[in-house]
Amino acid sequence: MPNTEPKPTLHVAVGVILREGDLFIAKRQSDQHLAGLWEFPGGKVEADETVLDALKRELYEELGIDVISAAPLIRQRHEYDIRTVVLDCWLVTEFNGEAHGKEGQPTTWAKIEACASTYPMPEPNVHILKALVEYLDQVQ
Ligand SMILES: Nc1nc2c([nH]c(=O)n2[C@H]2C[C@H](O)[C@@H](COP(=O)(O)OP(=O)(O)OP(=O)(O)O)O2)c(=O)[nH]1
């Protein structure tokens, strides 16, 4: 029978964490949507939160870091078969603590060029990486 449930839209706060040219990425776990792909850490924005609040909460919960400085980079919408996501991506350039996978997820610092190739990523992340490279070209 076809699924007639309306497709949910998730608003997701996403942290593009940059340190000395490398990005901090995490592997999605086997029980998650898009399992096995590498992502920029983050998670759903709750009803009572700003995106920045959600970003800070998620990066503390997932990586144990305190965000000091972050700025909006791109908002990328993508339709999956089971859901639509609105990825509200922020560039994080200053934080306290040593980022690590607090929830047992594999993590690594990766070169920008290795993201989405050596480390396979979800489709919309290609647009996020493009926005990052364009932004860095402007400011450097
Ligand atoms: N965090 C994150 N999610 C991404 C990225 N690219 C991408 O398509 N997504 C998708 C995967 C999921 O469908 C959705 C995030 O929702 P989720 O439900 O997995 O979020 P979560 O488990 O991390 O959230 P939470 O329970 O921690 O609040 O966004 C990305 O780079 N980072």
Ligand SMILES: [Mg+2]
């Ligand atoms: Mg998450």
